[in-house]
Amino acid sequence: MTANILDGKSLARSIINDLSRRVSQLTFHKLTPALAVILIGDDPASALYVKNKANACDQCGIKNIIYRYNNNVSQQQIINDIYMLNDDPTIHGILVQLPLPKHIDIPHIIESISPRKDVDGFHPYNVGRLAVGSPTHLLPCTPKGVINLLKYNHISLSGANVVVIGASNIVGKPLSNMLINEGATVSICHKLTTNLSDHTRNADILISATGHAGLICSEMVKRAAVVVDVGISRNADGRIIGDVDYENVRKIASWITPVPGGVGPMTIAMLLENTVCAAERLLNISSA
Numbered sequence: 001m002t003a004n005i006l007d008g009k010s011l012a013r014s015i016i017n018d019l020s021r022r023v024s025q026l027t028f029h030k031l032t033p034a035l036a037v038i039l040i041g042d043d044p045a046s047a048l049y050v051k052n053k054a055n056a057c058d059q060c061g062i063k064n065i066i067y068r069y070n071n072n073v074s075q076q077q078i079i080n081d082i083y084m085l086n087d088d089p090t091i092h093g094i095l096v097q098l099p100l101p102k103h104i105d106i107p108h109i110i111e112s113i114s115p116r117k118d119v120d121g122f123h124p125y126n127v128g129r130l131a132v133g134s135p136t137h138l139l140p141c142t143p144k145g146v147i148n149l150l151k152y153n154h155i156s157l158s159g160a161n162v163v164v165i166g167a168s169n170i171v172g173k174p175l176s177n178m179l180i181n182e183g184a185t186v187s188i189c190h191k192l193t194t195n196l197s198d199h200t201r202n203a204d205i206l207i208s209a210t211g212h213a214g215l216i217c218s219e220m221v222k223r224a225a226v227v228v229d230v231g232i233s234r235n236a237d238g239r240i241i242g243d244v245d246y247e248n249v250r251k252i253a254s255w256i257t258p259v260p261g262g263v264g265p266m267t268i269a270m271l272l273e274n275t276v277c278a279a280e281r282l283l284n285i286s287s288a
């Protein structure tokens, strides 16, 4: 038996295709959805991600503007510029590419973004809406991408035992809340978890988001489990690899995400969807 592939790349392509239609509808109403991306410093990985996001925006007609800053830019400068973007009616989404230089306080920056334009879903207002289960327009992109990828492939979440490894604000915590809202039984493991396999071997759905290459080997996976790999590391020749020992785990699992081509492309598709939703809200034609 080999696992079926959770093909994020092709699902992301079809989502972006559908978004093109919603963007045309908006431009018909003289409203071009626009995403502002703030990129600080010269981290090559960040520059590459930002370029990929810009290309995806171009594919479906979303306007994107990249604001570049030196590594030593002051926190106040960034916050002032975010306030300007908050007040700019032609901008619908604001994304501050993470990570940030050490002298900049991430929570402070995130809280200066208008919750209506917070297309990453990181603002405490949007985090809180998710936590209390209120309808939220702007959910964090990677967790939203994971849920969509599972649902599209008819993997049932209600009553499932889901183990999430990684408790970050970007992936693990919001994803756990979304899974709870879908009726899953959720265990959250992290750096201090003892006997990780005791948890993972019970998982119907195992989701790893640590950035620790090769963390998940086949002995840690229950037969016929669904395995979702959110990890990103680079191997010696610079190619990206996930947390999961793919070649061995695919012999055990029923479904598995490849890296690349799994969760990564879904993250970008969800960012575009959030930007379109933020723009649609101004017209009251939201279909999401």
Ligand SMILES: Nc1nc(=O)c2c([nH]1)NC[C@@H]1CN(c3ccc(C(=O)N[C@@H](CCC(=O)O)C(=O)O)cc3)C=[N+]21
Binding pocket: 049, 052, 095, 096, 097, 098, 099, 120, 141, 142, 232, 240, 259, 260, 261, 262, 263, 264, 265, 267, 268
């Ligand atoms: N404010 C903020 N929001 C983010 O959403 C955010 C961020 N900062 N900082 C960095 C992480 C990382 N991230 C990825 C997006 C797409 C791929 C992606 O498309 N990956 C491709 C491969 C790309 C490659 O080959 O390098 C794939 O998995 O198939 C990966 C990683 C968004 N992030």
